[in-house]
Amino acid sequence: MAKQKPEQARTRSLDRRAFLKGSVxxxxxxxxxxxxxxxQATNPENLPPHVPEWSQALGDGVDVTPxxxxxxxxxxxxxxxxxxxxxxxxxxxxxxxxADLQGIIxxxxxxxxxxxxxxxxxxxxxxxxxxxxxxxxxxxxTMADIKRMPAVSRIHFVECAANGGMEWRGAQLExxxxxxxxxxxxxxxxxxMSTLLDEVGIKPAAKWLLAEGADxxxxxxxxxxxxxxEDCIVVYAQNGEMLRPEQGYxxxxxxxxxxxxxxxxxxxxxxxxxxxxxxxxxTSKYTDLMPSGKARQFTWFQECNSVITSPSMEKxxxxxxxxxxxxxxxxxQGKIKRVDVSVDGGKNWQSAQIDGPVLDKALTRxxxxxxxxxxxxLLQSRAIDETGYVQPEFAxxxxxRGEWSIYHNNSIHTWKINTGGDVENVQLS
Ligand SMILES: Nc1nc2c(c(=O)[nH]1)N[C@H]1C(S)=C(S)[C@@H](COP(=O)(O)O)O[C@H]1N2
Ligand SMILES: [Mo]
Numbered sequence: 225m226a227k228q229k230p231e232q233a234r235t236r237s238l239d240r241r242a243f244l245k246g247s248v249x250x251x252x253x254x255x256x257x258x259x260x261x262x263x264q265a266t267n268p269e270n271l272p273p274h275v276p277e278w279s280q281a282l283g284d285g286v287d288v289t290p291x292x293x294x295x296x297x298x299x300x301x302x303x304x305x306x307x308x309x310x311x312x313x314x315x316x317x318x319x320x321x322x323a324d325l326q327g328i329i330x331x332x333x334x335x336x337x338x339x340x341x342x343x344x345x346x347x348x349x350x351x352x353x354x355x356x357x358x359x360x361x362x363x364x365x366t367m368a369d370i371k372r373m374p375a376v377s378r379i380h381f382v383e384c385a386a387n388g389g390m391e392w393r394g395a396q397l398e399x400x401x402x403x404x405x406x407x408x409x410x411x412x413x414x415x416x417m418s419t420l421l422d423e424v425g426i427k428p429a430a431k432w433l434l435a436e437g438a439d440x441x442x443x444x445x446x447x448x449x450x451x452x453x454e455d456c457i458v459v460y461a462q463n464g465e466m467l468r469p470e471q472g473y474x475x476x477x478x479x480x481x482x483x484x485x486x487x488x489x490x491x492x493x494x495x496x497x498x499x500x501x502x503x504x505x506x507t508s509k510y511t512d513l514m515p516s517g518k519a520r521q522f523t524w525f526q527e528c529n530s531v532i533t534s535p536s537m538e539k540x541x542x543x544x545x546x547x548x549x550x551x552x553x554x555x556x557q558g559k560i561k562r563v564d565v566s567v568d569g570g571k572n573w574q575s576a577q578i579d580g581p582v583l584d585k586a587l588t589r590x591x592x593x594x595x596x597x598x599x600x601x602l603l604q605s606r607a608i609d610e611t612g613y614v615q616p617e618f619a620x621x622x623x624x625r626g627e628w629s630i631y632h633n634n635s636i637h638t639w640k641i642n643t644g645g646d647v648e649n650v651q652l653s
Contacts, residue, residue: 304318317384320334320406322533339439343470346490348367353365367475371460377413377461379410380412383554385632387405389633392630397649421452431497435488438491446500476489481525514625528609531552534549535547541646549576554586565604565606604637
């Protein structure tokens with residue numbers, strides 16, 4: 225760039241170069257005075273008007289990262305687990321860092337993980353899917369057979385039925401990652417279960433499927449035929465690439481909108497039958513103990529739910545003024561119709577703006593502009609789905625279900641903003 229003559233800058237000509245030169249001069253003189261942002265820099269030498277380090281040398285070439293990774297400056301955005309929650313990491317759960325994610329898609333490396341016997345390390349060449357039972361012809365598919373079949377790509381969430389489970393008896397966890405991070409949302413690609421069942425031909429008496437995983441847990445679950453035919457997919461890809469090992473590589477079942485537990489990973493066997501199978505998983509774990517002493521079972525779909533991801537315990541407010549309240553809403557029963565936000569603990573509600581696509585059984589992003597006056601506030605979100613179902617308050621849910629459940633807690637949560645701008649997980653009743 226040709227050097228500007230000082231006279232030109234002084235005349236504040238509208239010529240672009242003169243304008244740029246003028247602004248640099250202004251920044252330079254102001255930088256020595258209090259200038260927002262300067263105090264937060266790790267090295268003021270990188271700030272204007274200096275030439276930062278990264279502008280002074282060549283960077284890595286295209287051959288250095290054949291598979292890209294996030295910036296090293298984002299290395300705190302990771303899955304985390306709660307060590308006291310389970311006895312071993314092989315049968316445990318890690319949580320998605322919801323507060324740091326944007327939009328509705330969960331990056332593959334941040335999808336929450338729930339394993340009962342660790343990650344199966346499967347060579348796809350040696351993996352087979354068997355479909356047998358009440359069928360006209362039992363078949364065994366290779367991965368190549370499955371990838372040859374007509375495919376679909378669908379965006380859906382997977383949510384563990386235990387999401388929010390630690391909050392039944394009181395506010396316990398100081399991070400939205402832990403209160404709600406047992407949910408993730410990806411674009412899944414695979415073959416519809418109905419296509420596979422067409423291939424084997426189901427007998428008239430066939431009413432149930434048993435899906436079995438190839439991990440050391442050999443996890444199985446019964447799935448009613450109407451759901452299998454409606455929208456279940458046998459998936460091999462996740463957000464454009466092959467499934468991650470943690471998500472069931474090379475093949476998993478996806479049961480959209482229903483308990484994550486039914487989406488059997490490392491899928492190796494589907495048996496077709498006329499009644500549900502009573503497995504350990506179903507009879508002892510995924511039921512909800514009610515105040516009466518009876519337990520609910522077949523609580524398949526994930527109820528309509530929502531959470532504010534920012535401000536949140538991880539995202540405090542830096543001084544009064546404009547704040548965008550944003551979060552996620554979802555329902556296992558279809559699409560989200562509306563999300564309301566309250567800043568006074570549920571006394572007044574305002575409809576939030578829905579941003580981006582509103583998809584069937586997928587995360588939906590909401591946003592609301594807010595001006596924080598610096599006083600304590602109680603933030604809540606309440607989702608309503610297309611069936612008209614309204615996300616319940618804690619008190620109402622407890623009245624109905626008691627406090628002995630582990631699963632299916634979809635109550636409204638409250639984030640308390642304190643005067644300093646930090647955020648606390650509280651329960652109002
Ligand atoms: N084979 C097998 N499938 C499985 C599991 C497992 O341990 N083994 N965990 C289940 C549970 S409880 C949940 S919530 C989901 C979690 O899927 P993700 O690990 O991809 O998030 O997988 C389900 N499928
Ligand atoms: Mo789960």
